[in-house]
Structure formats: structure tokens, C-alpha cells
Amino acid sequence: MPRSLTITATMAFDDAPPGQVSHLHIVPAESANATESPGQRRTRWMVAAQAGDRHAYEKLLADSIALIRTAARRRGVGQEHLDDVVQETLVTVHRVRHTFDPARSYDAWLNAIASRRAIDALRSSGRRDRREVHDELALERQPAGDDASVATEREQRTQRLHAAVARLPPGQREAVEQLGLRERSLGEAAELTGRGTGALKVNLHRALQALRKHFHGEP
Amino acid sequence: MSESLSHTALIDRLGSALVPVQRLAPPWRRTLGWLLLVVAIALGLLMHYGPGGMLQRWVMTPDLGWAGLGAALTAVCAAWAAFALAVPGRRVTWAWLPLPAALLWLGASGLGCLRAWFTSEPPDAALQQSTDCLLFIIGLSIPLSALLIVLLRRACPLRPVPTAVLVGLASAAASAALLEIGHATDSAATDLLTHALAVAVVVAINAALGGRLLSRT
Numbered sequence: 054m055p056r057s058l059t060i061t062a063t064m065a066f067d068d069a070p071p072g073q074v075s076h077l078h079i080v081p082a083e084s085a086n087a088t089e090s091p092g093q094r095r096t097r098w099m100v101a102a103q104a105g106d107r108h109a110y111e112k113l114l115a116d117s118i119a120l121i122r123t124a125a126r127r128r129g130v131g132q133e134h135l136d137d138v139v140q141e142t143l144v145t146v147h148r149v150r151h152t153f154d155p156a157r158s159y160d161a162w163l164n165a166i167a168s169r170r171a172i173d174a175l176r177s178s179g180r181r182d183r184r185e186v187h188d189e190l191a192l193e194r195q196p197a198g199d200d201a202s203v204a205t206e207r208e209q210r211t212q213r214l215h216a217a218v219a220r221l222p223p224g225q226r227e228a229v230e231q232l233g234l235r236e237r238s239l240g241e242a243a244e245l246t247g248r249g250t251g252a253l254k255v256n257l258h259r260a261l262q263a264l265r266k267h268f269h270g271e272p
Numbered sequence: 273m274s275e276s277l278s279h280t281a282l283i284d285r286l287g288s289a290l291v292p293v294q295r296l297a298p299p300w301r302r303t304l305g306w307l308l309l310v311v312a313i314a315l316g317l318l319m320h321y322g323p324g325g326m327l328q329r330w331v332m333t334p335d336l337g338w339a340g341l342g343a344a345l346t347a348v349c350a351a352w353a354a355f356a357l358a359v360p361g362r363r364v365t366w367a368w369l370p371l372p373a374a375l376l377w378l379g380a381s382g383l384g385c386l387r388a389w390f391t392s393e394p395p396d397a398a399l400q401q402s403t404d405c406l407l408f409i410i411g412l413s414i415p416l417s418a419l420l421i422v423l424l425r426r427a428c429p430l431r432p433v434p435t436a437v438l439v440g441l442a443s444a445a446a447s448a449a450l451l452e453i454g455h456a457t458d459s460a461a462t463d464l465l466t467h468a469l470a471v472a473v474v475v476a477i478n479a480a481l482g483g484r485l486l487s488r489t
Contacts, residue, residue: 105292114283140282147286149428151293152359165360169430247285 091116096159103150114143117163124167125174134174137235141170144244177236217267218260225260228253233261296427299355306351306420310446313412317453326453335383336452342377343449346370350442354420357435358427358486367434370441377445381464402466405455409447409470416443417478421485432486433479440478444471 089097095113102110118139125138145166153162218229231242232253239250246253296302330337349370356366420439429435448467 102290103293103295105290107287107290110290111283111287114286115279118279136279139279143279143282143286145428147289149360152296152428154295154298154359157361162361165362165430166428169360245282247289 092160099159100155121167124164125171128171130171138171138174142167224256228256229260302355303352321454335380338380340452343445345373347442347446349373350438354438358424358429406466406470412447413443413474429486433483436478436482440475444474
């Protein structure tokens with residue numbers, strides 16, 4: 054594989070009229086100073102990514118995952134939601150990468166976005182918790198509450214549902230996973246899957262019809 | 273449920289969608305862009321009313337001039353702070369930037385209130401004038417706020433509500449400063465209180481609606 058090149062813009066890039074890129078310098082993507090810190094390296098990759106260098110961009114995003122996780126943990130996000138925060142942050146980074154200023158720290162820029170997405174995740178899970186009803190007394194009075202067969206049946210039902218979702222066509226399966234199970238908004242799901250919001254809605258509708266038919270025999 | 277979109281797959285997808293981007297201009301330059309509209313409106317009002325009346329009022333009652341200057345500086349600082357806050361990683365302390373100018377505005381207006389206390393303006397005239405001022409500030413703040421919100425959505429306002437409050441403050445302050453150009457008469461206490469009410473209304477509407485608009489970015 055040929056050695057890739059990174060196009061790095063100087064500060065004069067900001068002064069270019071819209072639609073034009075001025076004062077570009079071509080530097081090797083792998084040119085790393087021996088004294089360069091990880092933060093400086095990420096800043097260099099981001100500058101290259103803003104100029105369209107995919108190789109540098111993918112390395113940057115992969116390198117950012119640990120930082121995002123740290124920021125999310127610091128905000129109190131539980132282990133089960135960390136991956137969601139990572140993905141939401143990566144999508145946001147992609148959407149607003151033009152707001153990064155190379156004169157400033159990439160890590161601080163990323164940390165601000167990750168912290169925001171972590172707060173969003175905490176709020177979202179808080180809303181879900183409020184919607185769910187916890188009634189200890191009802192659980193205790195439930196006649197078959199401690200019956201192992203109930204747990205087994207529930208497990209079987211879950212497995213049947215998973216199997217039915219897995220058998221759906223890829224587009225429909227994606228719509229159910231993103232919109233139904235992960236509770237993402239249409240816009241977020243469209244960003245993640247690369248599909249239009251209209252297509253996602255149609256896929257979800259068809260998927261729900263198929264699942265209804267599968268379990269209840271409804272048309 | 274298995275993870276259909278692993279981090280690697282997502283990074284690959286984002287990488288394939290990568291295109292070069294035009295970097296966002298620094299906040300001060302974006303502020304200048306918004307101020308161009310304010311200056312254009314000011315020129316239009318000056319052409320319509322002429323600078324004579326405004327300058328005469330300022331010579332006779334300097335606190336009005338200071339209040340106008342404070343309002344103009346508040347508009348500049350609040351817009352600058354909003355553009356800075358809309359960039360991830362900028363300190364939230366930017367939100368305090370308009371405070372000194374706002375204090376000048378408030379202080380000079382307060383002096384105007386005290387002075388107006390001793391004037392003998394007929395209440396009916398003051399009320400009519402106040403209503404005109406209220407409508408002017410709120411009416412002009414709408415397009416100024418809308419433009420600011422459109423410009424800010426190009427960035428990434430991670431703190432939508434404080435940013436929207438700054439949008440409201442910038443728009444209302446700019447409108448109040450522009451009002452000085454065509455203010456028909458000297459200031460009265462009711463008139464100055466109406467200015468405060470108009471600014472509060474514009475800031476509150478922006479905080480409620482602007483916050484939602486900005487949080488969708």
C-alpha cells in the first residue's frame with residue numbers, strides 16, 4: 054500500500070473565502086515528531102481529517118474512543134451505556150468537525166462533545182426509568198413470581214423475539230434495532246445507518262407488521 | 273441483541289463519508305457578519321430620521337447617550353459570547369463577557385429614570401411612546417435573533433439555553449441601541465421601564481424557543 058499523504062492547512066485556512074482552500078501544505082501523514090504528545094498527534098490527525106484525509110480520520114476516531122469512555126465515566130455513565138455514548142459522540146464529531154480550531158486542543162474539543170453526549174444519555178436513561186413502574190408489593194404477590202418456569206418462559210420469549218428480529222431483512226432489522234430497541238431518534242438513526250428518515254420509517258413499519266404477523270398471525 | 277454497528281463499523285462508515293470541510297470562521301469574524309445587518313439597519317434609520325435629533329438629545333441628556341453606547345456594546349459582546357459558546361471546548365465564562373457593558377446600559381438607564389422622575393410629562397403621551405418602543409424592540413429583535421440562530425446552528429452549541437439567552441440579549445440590546453436613533457422624545461420613567469420589559473420578553477422568548485432550536489444541532 055503506498056504511503057498516504059495528508060493535506061494540512063495552515064492558520065491562513067480560516068481566511069479563505071467560502072468554497073476555497075488556501076495556503077495548503079502537503080505533509081506526510083506519518084510524519085510524527087519524536088517529542089509529539091498524543092494530544093498533539095490527535096490534533097494533527099484532525100487537521101488532516103478536516104482536509105479530507107480518511108486514513109488520519111479513522112486513526113483519530115479509533116484513538117478517541119478511550120477518551121470518550123473516560124469522559125462518559127467521569128459524568129457517571131454506567132458501563133451498559135458507554136458504547137452508546139461513544140457512538141453518539143463519534144457521529145457528532147463527524148457532523149461538527151468543521152468547528153474544530155487547530156490552534157486549540159483537540160482533546161478539550163472532544164471532551165466537551167463527549168460530556169454533552171454523556172449528559173444526554175443520563176437524561177435519556179432517567180426518562181426511561183421514570184416510565185417504568187416499580188411495585189415491590191405487586192411482585193411479591195405475584196403467584197408465580199418465584200417460579201423458575203416463568204423465568205424460563207420469559208427467556209424463551211426473548212429468544213424467539215431475537216430470532217424473529219434476526220430473520221428480518223437487513224434494512225428492517227436495522228430500523229427495529231436503532232429506533233425500537235436503542236430508542237434513537239430518527240435523525241440519529243439516519244446518521245448512524247446512512248439511510249434516509251423516510252426509508253427508516255417505512256422499514257420500521259414493515260418490520261413491526263412482519264413481527265406482528267409472526268407472533269399473532271395478524272395480517 | 274448483537275451489536276450490528278460496532279465501533280469499527282461506524283468508524284469505517286464515517287470514514288467513507290468523509291469530505292473536506294471549510295473550517296468555521298473565528299467567533300469575532302462571525303460576530304462582525306451579524307453586526308453588518310445591525311449597521312445596515314442603523315444606516316437606514318439614520319437616513320430616515322437624520323442624526324440631528326439623536327445628537328441633540330445626547331447633548332442635552334448625556335445619560336441617554338451612555339445608555340445607547342452601553343446597549344450597543346452589550347449587543348456586540350453578547351453576540352461574540354454566543355458565537356464563542358457555540359464552539360465545543362470554549363469556556364462557559366464567555367457568557368459573562370456582556371456583563372460590564374450591560375451594567376453601563378442599566379446604570380445609565382437608571383440615571384435616566386431618576387432624571388425623568390422630576391419631569392412633568394403627561395402620562396398619556398408617555399404611555400403611547402412606551403408602547404411604540406415595546407413594539408419596536410420586540411419587532412426588530414425577531415429578525416436579529418433569527419439570523420443569529422441560523423448562524424449559530426452552523427456551529428455546535430452544546431449549551432443551548434445559555435447561548436439562546438445571549439442571542440436574546442444581543443438582539444434586544446441591538447434593537448434598543450437602534451431605537452435611540454429614532455426616539456421621538458426625551459426619556460420618561462415609564463419608557464425606560466418598557467425598554468427593560470421588552471428586553472426581558474425577548475430574552476425569555478429566546479431562552480424558551482431558541483434553546484430548543486439550538487439543541488437540535
